[in-house]
Amino acid sequence: MIQKVGNNSMIFEKPPVILAASSVVGEKEGQGPLGQYFDHVEKDPKFGMETWEQAESTMQLMAAEKAIKKAGLSKEQLDFLFAGDLLGQLIATSFGLMELERPVFGVYGACSTIGESLLLASMALCGGAGNYALAVTSSHFAGAEKQFRFPLPYGNQRPLSATWTVVGSGAVIVAAEDKKGKAMAKITGGTPGRIIDFGVKDSMNMGACMAPAACDTICQHLKDFNRQPTDYDAIITGDLGKVGQQILLKLVAEHGYDISDRHLDCGMLIFDSESQDTHAGGSGCGCSAVTLAAYLLPKINRGEWQRILFVPTGALLSTVSFNEGQSVPGIAHGVVIEKI
Known part of the structure; x- marks a missing residue:
């Protein structure tokens, strides 16, 4: 079902499909060129929570639940979750997805995490391990700055080469096959x-x-x-x-x-x-x-x-x-x- 190609690559002989995907972002992201396309734009940067880390967990769960609903599935139908984030020990993921009560593979690829999660989900489903998997990840500007650089109150000047950590969470439902003919x-x-x-x-x-x-x-x-x-x-x-x-x-x-x-x-x-x-x-x-x-x-x-x-x-x-x-x-x- 999975064929190795060349030195480092693979082909999925029976390709898994993407049933649905969801996106939850912050206000700044919603004001950008893609603002009209996101499923939810949240104006409260803390998502109603007390800390930045709790906000990211809430955002990730929101994205996951939206993707599950858009796919027409229940959380019980998910065989695996492949998920991760930028925070130490993946705490946005572990605290955010806990209530889904599904098997979780914690994934850390830094900002490449969604790609790694999609490949791992595809490999698992193509290998016959299950029917449905969720690939999800998140980041939060304030949480990332706090952990990797400087707390926001410090007000440090950022060089022109710096990038702005996106407040957002994206979730993708991967299925072993397209049973209803509605995959994306x-x-x-x-x-x-x-x-x-x-x-x-x-x-x-x-x-x-x-x-x-x-x-x-x-x-x-x-x-x-x-x-x-x-x-x-x-x-x-x-x-x-x-x-x-x-x-x-x-x-x-x-x-x-x-x-x-x-x-x-x-x-x-x-x-x-x-x-x-x-x-x-x-x-x-x-x-x-x-x-x-x-x-x-x-x-x-x-x-x-x-x-x-x-x-x-x-x-x-x-x-x-x-x-x-x-x-x-x-x-x-x-x-x-x-x-x-």
Whole structure:
């Protein structure tokens, strides 16, 4: 059911399908170019809770429940949850999804988590382990700043290379088969990413940290599948932003591929660089997840795109590694999503 291709890739011979997807975001995200597409825009940044961390858990549960409802399922029908976030020990996920009372695989791929979750869910279902799985992730600007950088009251100045962590949660229901003929898209294969470290130590320049990993995954994918960039309507990275995009296009060109006419970045799609003060763009686990759920999948479902390569990107740092002077390695997971 799962066929290895090339060195690092796989094809799902009976592709799992995406039944439904949901997106919950904060007010700033709702004011951006994709605002009209999100399922829910919350004006209260704390989602009615006392802490930023509790807010993220609430947001993630909200997205999960919306996806389950849109798929026409009950929570009891979910065989597995593949979920994660940016907070230490995945506390947004563990406290947020607890009441779903379903088996959970905690996933940490930093901002690439939705890609990793989709691949793992697809592998599990293709392997016959179940019928339905939920892939979900989230991020929150205030929680991420508090953990990785500075508490908000500090009011530090951010460099132009910095990205803005998206307040958002995206959830995707993956099924082993399309029993009712209403699925949005199918997942036909993928290329799990390697950890790539170019020695960048600037935690305020996530684009530079992650671009080499995105390049590695994209080029490896094209080699493994014996394809060209033109075989995809779009090649979409997670949250490289303006700085990271420039680096990526240059690195990919050095490998003999030109993706400049079809590359998109979720971090550049979700915010308006002219009217919103987000510097290089958006980032965070929620960035690519909500963009996929609200904007990318509907385009495939409508037939505007036939095939995309979805490549969420992640920076694998922690407060411990950064404060000890370590560099910031990156990772990127490639997921092939096609129209049914």
